[in-house]
Amino acid sequence: MALLDISVLGAPILRRETEPVLQMTSELRQLVTDMFDTMYAAKGIGLAAPQVGRSERIAVIDLEKSPITLINPVITMRSGRSKREEGCLSIPDIHFEVERAAKVVVEARDVDMNPITFDGADLFGTCLQHEIDHLHGRLFLDHLSILKRRQAMREWDEQKDDFPDLLRRLTPEVIARLQAEDDELDDDAPAHHRTDVR
Ligand SMILES: [Zn+2]
Secondary structure (H helix, E strand, O other), X not given: OOOOOEEOOOOHHHHOOOEOOOOOOHHHHHHHHXXXXXXXXXOOOEEEHHHHOOOEOEEEEOOOOOOEEEEEEEEEEEEEEXXXXXXXXXXXXXXXXXXXXXXXXXXXXXXXXXXXXXXXXXXXXXXXXXXXXXXXXXXXXXXXXXHXXXXXXXXXXXXXXXXXXXXXXXXXXXXXXXXXXXXXXXXXXXXXXXXXXX
């Protein structure tokens, strides 16, 4: 199992446009596997390639034991508006309510490059939009009002020194702490009641 370092807010890679995947390779399959491992270790429910320093248009999502790989995903339909609290593995411990489309249809390729389509609403819909944003250099903070974004940046300024080189390293100590927090959450609510998007 390979855990990848997660780039945090301020890392230029998070703001770059990704490149579509033209052909699946064994190296990219390994990247997908490592992204899942990293996401699970970090207790996230979604992770996009730029967050692990890569520029391929790839994201992974797993809300509750149903792993989804999105290669070159495109939102083909949006409807309604809804608000949900979001967080991000690249902006740890900062959470704000974000307004997005209530429902989306996403067309993508799976890890075998077969076409797949998802209808996403609720948490899944939010997660799809959050991860696809990452693939175009956008972060959930971009959807906030100027005031809320300033508040988020103030909160970030207080903790950014915890991430030398703008990297979040999943050391055994970090993983143990995340696991302990997760166990505490599990006592309160089943995973599918969580509102946290990563
Ligand atoms: Zn994110």
